[in-house]
Amino acid sequence: MTENDGDAAPLAELMTATTELGAALRELIEVSVITTADAGEVAAAADLVRAATARIGDARRPVSQLPRLDDPSEGRRVFNPVTGIANPMAPPLVVRADGDGVVAEATLGLAYEGPPSFVHGGMSALFMDQMLGSAAGAAGLWGMTAHLELDYRGPLPLQTPLVLRARVESHEGRKAHISGTIALASAPEKILVEARGLFVMPRPEKQAAYFGAITDASGRHAPPRRPGDATALRPA
Numbered sequence: 389m390t391e392n393d394g395d396a397a398p399l400a401e402l403m404t405a406t407t408e409l410g411a412a413l414r415e416l417i418e419v420s421v422i423t424t425a426d427a428g429e430v431a432a433a434a435d436l437v438r439a440a441t442a443r444i445g446d447a448r449r450p451v452s453q454l455p456r457l458d459d460p461s462e463g464r465r466v467f468n469p470v471t472g473i474a475n476p477m478a479p480p481l482v483v484r485a486d487g488d489g490v491v492a493e494a495t496l497g498l499a500y501e502g503p504p505s506f507v508h509g510g511m512s513a514l515f516m517d518q519m520l521g522s523a524a525g526a527a528g529l530w531g532m533t534a535h536l537e538l539d540y541r542g543p544l545p546l547q548t549p550l551v552l553r554a555r556v557e558s559h560e561g562r563k564a565h566i567s568g569t570i571a572l573a574s575a576p577e578k579i580l581v582e583a584r585g586l587f588v589m590p591r592p593e594k595q596a597a598y599f600g601a602i603t604d605a606s607g608r609h610a611p612p613r614r615p616g617d618a619t620a621l622r623p624a
């Protein structure tokens with residue numbers, strides 16, 4: 389945690405509650421796109437959700453301030469939109485080191501739909517971007533996405549276990565070439581999505597311009613040593 393030991397218990401409580409809220413919202417998102425309830429029920433649900441928003445909506449951090457629950461030096465970013473346990477937009481992917489790269493499994497619901505019954509291609513790009521970045525992190529590198537390209541060889545079915553992989557192919561200086569794949573967990577050799585990316589560590593002036601104003605939750609200027617977010621990166 390980013391705060392001193394005296395705050396450990398309240399922070400643990402906050403982590404539990406925030407994770408709970410993320411999980412509840414994730415269920416709500418899925419149900420909101422799959423429900424066949426009638427208009428009255430849907431409208432009543434919208435009122436309940438607005439009441440929940442009002443309950444916590446007054447206390448907000450500025451965009452330049454990291455959440456109390458984050459510790460970028462340990463790679464913990466709880467609201468990352470792909471791996472963040474507390475972000476309902478995130479499945480979340482639990483990325484772990486595997487061999488010379490990283491791997492994650494995911495089963496995606498209807499909130500991720502593009503073509504009927506299949507995953508939206510933009511979602512695949514989002515997940516690959518994160519996986520490639522995580523592969524950089526796992527290899528002790530970091531950088532921002534400079535170039536990302538994908539080949540969609542076959543559609544990804546919803547509600548079906550998927551396996552996502554990424555590994556660093558080569559790196560020199562501030563550049564890392566990274567590749568990734570998505571396949572069905574039941575047919576991991578048949579690659580359905582292929583990604584290739586170039587991640588570049590910004591030159592120091594750019595790092596200062598991008599991240600120099602970031603503070604930790606107490607307002608201290610403690611920009612992360614590596615401004616990454618391997619929220620769910622775990623050892624094998």
Ligand SMILES: CCCCCCCC/C=C\CCCCCCCC(=O)SCCNC(=O)CCNC(=O)[C@H](O)C(C)(C)COP(=O)(O)OP(=O)(O)OC[C@H]1O[C@@H](n2cnc3c(N)ncnc32)[C@H](O)[C@@H]1OP(=O)(O)O
Pocket residue numbers: 463517518519520521522523524525526529530531532533534535561562563586588589590591594614615616617618619621
């Ligand atoms: C992030 C990993 C962290 C790991 C840390 C620990 C563990 C973490 C694990 C997991 C992390 C999670 C991962 C997150 C995943 C998501 C990441 C994102 O969403 S990042 C947001 C979107 N990306 C941007 O907003 C960048 C916008 N672009 C820029 O700011 C600049 O273009 C930047 C910083 C990328 C490069 O700028 P310059 O000034 O520092 O570098 P110049 O000199 O332009 O380029 C350096 C070299 O790269 C080549 N290059 C640059 N861009 C290129 C491009 N698009 N295509 C080809 N080559 C390019 C150049 O030709 C040059 O090559 P030559 O040294 O001459 O050989």
